[in-house]
Amino acid sequence: MQQYSGSYRLACCENKAxxxxxxxxxxxxxxxxxxMMHPDNQLTTNYCFSADGVKGSMTISMKPEFNFDFDAKxxxxxxxxxxxxxxxxxTVKGNVLKDVTTYKDGSVLTSVNTFTSQGMSCVVNGAAGHIGNMFFERCDVDICGFWLMESHENMDKVMMEDGNLSAAVVADMMDGVALRITESDGWYTMTDYIGDSSKTLRFKMGEEFEIEDAAxxxxxxxxxxxxxxxxxxxxxxxxxxKNSVWEGTVTGDHMIFKVTKPLNTQTGSITYRRVPDILGSWRIVAxxxxxxxxxxxxxxxxxxxxxxxxxxxxxxxYLGKGRFKYSSTSAMFPDPIVWKDGEEFSFNAAGHSFTEVRKMTKTGEVVCxxxxxxxxxxxxxxxxxxxTMEETVEGEPGIKATMIFARV
Incomplete structure (x- = not known):
């Protein structure tokens, strides 16, 4: 159930009252x-699943005195x-959580909660039978994605001390630091791009794994x-x-990792900004x-x-140090193209000259x-x-092209 840890907001409910x-x-x-029935009232549940239980909270925006935390095995x-x-x-079976609640007067309420990547559906039954269906949409920020380092505080000193590295080596490694996280069937793949090199970890939340990084x-x-x-x-x-502890916080725009317990003596933090995960292969489908x-x-x-x-x-x-490499099976672009975010570059392809600048946003790119x-x-x-990509030509308002790419 760890993959379903997150925040869920009530979107609709049958027989809500x-x-x-x-x-x-x-x-x-x-x-x-x-x-609590008011359209402006927000009812949100937070779940943090472990192997043997769940911790979390419920918040009711217009009745905060009813907010509560829970910790259940x-x-x-x-x-x-x-x-x-x-x-x-x-009790839990697969992605279904069944909650049988008994109140002080002996009344019993049964909720069957089915979790998916999109949200949680809940069927509520009492002693007399069915009461209502509910759907909570998932609204927490996803840790998965592609992240570029925006800034850091003392991380060079942390790396020098923990890795017994020189200042020059660390300075080179800290150039263009990036992080990519993906998830499939509960398995997370995390790739750190440090300098010209990268390292990849594959793990499940809450399960111990071995790590070896010579660099x-x-x-x-x-x-x-x-x-x-x-x-x-x-x-x-x-x-x-010896051990160390790193704590991470994810928002819609940033991911911040802090060394809260150092391996030796140095602590620090690193702040990444979210950029679109353009890495991998894409095929035009329309x-x-x-x-x-x-x-x-x-x-x-x-x-x-x-x-x-x-x-x-x-x-x-991503090649590291801020460099991206584009390659294509198109006969027009037989040679790879290397570029950096926000920097102008030029190339020739199929007898044509191109000058281009690409700027990443949080959700995509703007390219000229x-x-x-x-x-x-x-x-x-x-x-x-x-x-999805839309192309227009400056000074030609009537011309617009649309393309859809599928990840392969």
Missing amino acids: AVIKAWFNNAVTDKDVEL FGAENTFKQPFECKTMI LGLKGSEIITMAGPGKTMMVYKDKTG MDNAEAIMKTCGIPDEQAAQMLAERPTASME IKMGGKNVIAKSKVGKNFM
Whole structure:
């Protein structure tokens, strides 16, 4: 269940008033129910799952006196106090959490919660049968993605001391630091880009794994856990028995890691900014009006027809030190292109000269390409499985092309 740790906001509910009354065992006033039914009221639950239980909280924005924290073990009777005053038994099977709650007067309420990557559905039943269905949309910030270092505090000293490295070596390693995290079936893959090199860890939250990094002088074991929504904790223990603790905080824009317990004496922090995860291979699966862009930029009809028929696959790599490498199966771009975010670069391809600048946003890219005397403006939005791109030509408001890429 660790992969479902996070925040969930109530999006819709069948028989909402009846469900609210059942939660509180009919011990709330009509005025309280009216407030909790108000469209502006936000009901949010937070879950942090471990192997044997769940910690979390519920917040009700317009009735904060009803907010509460909980800490429950799976398969054991748990006692809750105000505002519910009950005993609960929670069991888990796959992605389904069943909660059987018994109140002081003997009333029983059963909730069956099914978790997915999109949210949580909840079926609520009482002694007389079905009460209502609820759906909570997942609203926490995802730790997965691609992150570029924005700043750091004393991390060079941490690396020098822990890895027994020189200042010159560390300065080179700290140039263009980046981090990429992906997840599949509960397995996380985390790649650190440090200087010209990279290292990759594959792990499950809450499960210990071995780590060996000669460049940083690390050899031991590590465990990474979700300490709460948007919160991670990494605990490392080396072969001599020394350990360190790193705590991470994720927001929509940034990820901050802090050394809260040093391996030796130095502590520090590193702040990453979120950028779109463009790494990997992308294939064009759909396009509209691309021919008009090509014709406006002076590409001959025969060459344009060849390009339109190709449906090439493009690949993007991060080389470190701020450098990205673009390569394509297109006959027009036989040679790789290396570029940096926000820096102008030029290249030749298929007999044409291009000058380009690419700037990453939080969700995509804004690109300006000069070719054939025209400025082509491309704006992309990157998702987990697809990337959309719209191209326009400066001074040509009637020309617009749309392309959709699928991650392969």
